Amino acid sequence: MERDPLAEKLQDAFSVPEARPELTDRLNKMATLTPKRKLPLFRVMLLGVALLAVVGFAYNVFFGRRGEAAIAMIPADATLVVTVDLVPSQAQIPAFKRIADAMKREGLDHQLEDSAGSAIGSTALGKELRPYLQHNMAFATWNTADGKSSEVLLLPVSDKSQVSALLQKHGSKVDQSGTVSYKIGEQNRLMVVIGDYLVSSESAALLRRVQLTHDGAEKPVAQLPQYIEARNALPSDANLMVFVSPQGLSEAGKAAGTQMTRSAKWMCFGAAIRDNGIRIDFRSPLEKDMVPPAGAGFLDPNFLAKVPTGALGIVAVADPANTLEWVQKGLGKEKGAAEGIQAFEKESGISVTQDIVPALGGDLLIGVYPGASQKPIDLEAVLLVDSNNGADPAALATKIRTKIESDSAKDPKPVKFTRSQYGGAEVWAMDAAATKEISDSAKEAGMGAKSPCLALIGKAIIMASSKPMMFTAIRAYRGTASLSTDPAFAAMSSQMTDRAQAATLISIHRVLDRMRPEFEKSKNMLISADDIVNVFGGENDGLVISGYVLGDQMVGTAFLPLDYDRAAKGIKSMSSPPRMSDPGSATK
Numbered sequence: 001m002e003r004d005p006l007a008e009k010l011q012d013a014f015s016v017p018e019a020r021p022e023l024t025d026r027l028n029k030m031a032t033l034t035p036k037r038k039l040p041l042f043r044v045m046l047l048g049v050a051l052l053a054v055v056g057f058a059y060n061v062f063f064g065r066r067g068e069a070a071i072a073m074i075p076a077d078a079t080l081v082v083t084v085d086l087v088p089s090q091a092q093i094p095a096f097k098r099i100a101d102a103m104k105r106e107g108l109d110h111q112l113e114d115s116a117g118s119a120i121g122s123t124a125l126g127k128e129l130r131p132y133l134q135h136n137m138a139f140a141t142w143n144t145a146d147g148k149s150s151e152v153l154l155l156p157v158s159d160k161s162q163v164s165a166l167l168q169k170h171g172s173k174v175d176q177s178g179t180v181s182y183k184i185g186e187q188n189r190l191m192v193v194i195g196d197y198l199v200s201s202e203s204a205a206l207l208r209r210v211q212l213t214h215d216g217a218e219k220p221v222a223q224l225p226q227y228i229e230a231r232n233a234l235p236s237d238a239n240l241m242v243f244v245s246p247q248g249l250s251e252a253g254k255a256a257g258t259q260m261t262r263s264a265k266w267m268c269f270g271a272a273i274r275d276n277g278i279r280i281d282f283r284s285p286l287e288k289d290m291v292p293p294a295g296a297g298f299l300d301p302n303f304l305a306k307v308p309t310g311a312l313g314i315v316a317v318a319d320p321a322n323t324l325e326w327v328q329k330g331l332g333k334e335k336g337a338a339e340g341i342q343a344f345e346k347e348s349g350i351s352v353t354q355d356i357v358p359a360l361g362g363d364l365l366i367g368v369y370p371g372a373s374q375k376p377i378d379l380e381a382v383l384l385v386d387s388n389n390g391a392d393p394a395a396l397a398t399k400i401r402t403k404i405e406s407d408s409a410k411d412p413k414p415v416k417f418t419r420s421q422y423g424g425a426e427v428w429a430m431d432a433a434a435t436k437e438i439s440d441s442a443k444e445a446g447m448g449a450k451s452p453c454l455a456l457i458g459k460a461i462i463m464a465s466s467k468p469m470m471f472t473a474i475r476a477y478r479g480t481a482s483l484s485t486d487p488a489f490a491a492m493s494s495q496m497t498d499r500a501q502a503a504t505l506i507s508i509h510r511v512l513d514r515m516r517p518e519f520e521k522s523k524n525m526l527i528s529a530d531d532i533v534n535v536f537g538g539e540n541d542g543l544v545i546s547g548y549v550l551g552d553q554m555v556g557t558a559f560l561p562l563d564y565d566r567a568a569k570g571i572k573s574m575s576s577p578p579r580m581s582d583p584g585s586a587t588k
Contacts, residue, residue, distance in 0.1 A: 066156035067136030068241070070197060071227070073154060075209050076219040078140040079248030081227070082241070086135040088273070089237035095275050095564070102568035125170040125184060132157045133198070140221070142206070143251050152201040152210055157193070164193045176204035179211050221245075230268035233283040238270030264290075264554070274559075276537065282547065282556035291552045297322075297389060298499045298548065300363050305484040306384055308469075308476040311367045312514075313506035313542075314483065319389065321360040323501075324352070349403055350396075359396035362388030362460070367483070369469065371448045376514045378448040380469040384477070387459035394456045401428060401454070422455070423474040429453035429467065488540045495559045496546040503546040508536040508561070526573035527566075535570055537561030 067083040074081060088096040134156040141151040157163045171182030174190055181192035181204060191200045192207055195214050201207050212218045221227050221243075230243050244267040267284040299318040300306075307314065317323065345351055364385050371378030385393035401417060408415040416431040429435060435451045442450035453470050455462040457477060464470035476482040483489050492505045512533045519529035536543070547556030 065136065066134060066196075067138050068231075070136075070138035070154040070156070071222040072220045073195065073197065073199075073210050073214045074138065074140045074152070074221045075142075075213050076221045076224050077142065077245075077247065078221055079143050079149075079245050079251060080141045081221055081243040081245075082139040084137045084139075084240050086239060092237060092239075092273055095273050099273075099564045099568070102565045103571075105565075106568045106572040108568060108572055125166060128166050128170075129163065129198075132159050132163050134158055143248075150201065150203045150206050152199060152203075152206050154210075155198045155200070156196055157198050160193045160196055163198055167191055167193065174204060177208040179204065179208040181207055226266045229285075230266060230283060234268065234270035234281050235272050235279070238272045238281070240271040241268065242270070243268045269556075276541070276563075277559055277561040280558040280560075282554075282558075284554045286549070286552045286554060288552070298501055299503060300386075300388060302484065303363055303365060304486075304489055304493060305479070305482045306363070306386060306477055307365050307367045307382055307483050308369065308472045309481050309483050309486040311369055311483055311486070311489065311507070312379075312510050313504070314365060314367045314489070316366075316500075316503045316505075317364045318501045319361055320364045321357040321391070324357060324360065350399065355396050355399060359391060359393040360385065361391035362386040362393070370510075370514060372468070373448045374514065375446060375448075376518070377446045379465075381465045382469060382473045383463040384473070385461050392459045393461045394459045397454060397456065397461045422471055423478055425455040425457045425462070425474050427453055427455045427467075427470065427474075488542060491540040492542045492544050495544040495557075497548060497555065497557050499548055499550070500546040501548040503544070505545075506543040507539075507541075508543055509533060509539055509541060512536070527569050531566045531569050535563055535566040537563060 065085040065087070067085040071081060071083065136156050138154040139151065141149050143149050167182040167184075171184045171191065174181050174183050179192060181190040183190055188202045189200050190202065190204055190207060191198060192211075193199070194207075194211050199207060199210055201210075209218060213220050224245075226246065227243055231241070234241060246266050249264055249267060264284040264286055267282075269280060269282040271278055271280045297319045299316055303316050304314075341352060350356065362385065365383070367382045367384075369380040369382070371380050385391070387393065404415055405417065413433070415434060417428045418431055420427045420429070429451060430438070430453075439449045439451055442448060449466065451466045453464055453467055455464075455470055455474055457474070460477075462470065462473050462477065464473050472481075488507050488510070489505055492507075493503075496503050512535075516529050516533055519525065519532050541561035543558070543560055545556070545558040547554070549555075
């Protein structure tokens, strides 16, 4: 029986010697020097996922987390710190192996190696450096006084003397700011070996600071209490970590002309490869003056039971009034914000504090559904605002309807509403003439007939894009065929945070499946429609984003399902020339 070297390696997972890093074609080298051409965003995303697995699992060996360890060399005043550790934890081994196998099966391992080699900028240097580069990286940026930024990239190496020799062989010596570095080719980047890392930057002064931090003369970001707290908040096996410092948030706010980013002390997120997708975690503590009002509730555990089954996606928010007050608090720091709110109240006759806030104390849900024609552009929508926690959205809806009728009374075609009953609900719709005008416009756009209407069910309200959708929504609210019976959304809800104040659930499979006929019509596709539809998981998978604010902590998570085998096929199809439908199509 043929020996399986992979199985042997896995058995020795924790006692392997220094690895041969031959397949180090990774994104951190792409950042070292400017690539010759840009890749489409979608392809970059897929390549990134593939690289995490292929590089991290290339020879089935385990390194230390040397990307993360590099923060001990990064000066503490960095505004942004990114670390990448492309080595699987014990729990990640199956996923990394599956991705590596898929990439190898599609013949993409060599392509990734060639892409990385060309991205280094000097082909000769890239080929000779490759055996010494390892599977991790760190990256940091600083904003300068003139509004520009400088950055540094740190790549761990297995043999620093050999790498130093290669820099001397291929580079031009530069002696600036007290640190000797090497300029490679025509690029402006400088490279030097500091400790066990190849360090690259356009700034000689920044390289000098990294040297001083390594030597203990400057404080590293690793000793910042904020960074330590951020790191502890993320999974220990996060493959990508991003930390934005307080200074970074402040400067981002200045650049954007807003004070809102200054509401947070710092911000971080981490991404980790999981068996069937990518898990993202987000954390950010808030400044004392931006902590939301106490008493904010969490989503009703049965929130899916309030809207119809069959959704493409849903957004749910608990106690929007609390969020609104929090946003108002932040906007209060913005120039002209208070005046804007006052102008809105005067023009609309609606008070934010007396009308809107009392209406939004329960759960707010927005669902998007396929239209009757099943065309991708034909969509239906439902908005529900319930009466949990004593909320009274019906009162606000009635005030708005009355205001619309009053303001349009003197118009040549005043707006009027008709009242009807369905399922114990009071249903309001615009008059026949207005409804026909809206419906005709929707039909011309290919969206099917639409007839927006509003229903009052006690103090709760439902808005729908058409009467058929409204009737379906009322039945679901009464307990018939709700989204809680939908296997896909029931499965997705299990990926949410334990206590969520907001959540977004999207069945990417259903969205793509609606476009299947278009995929099947394409003559240039190098991947099947079935692979496209299922690349982000099967029928019961979907994108899940959820989060909450508790005390001064803002917490969020996201999960993106991914079929690694189909993703590898997708990468291959995007890296191959399109299939021509006829001999002359190449010149058309």
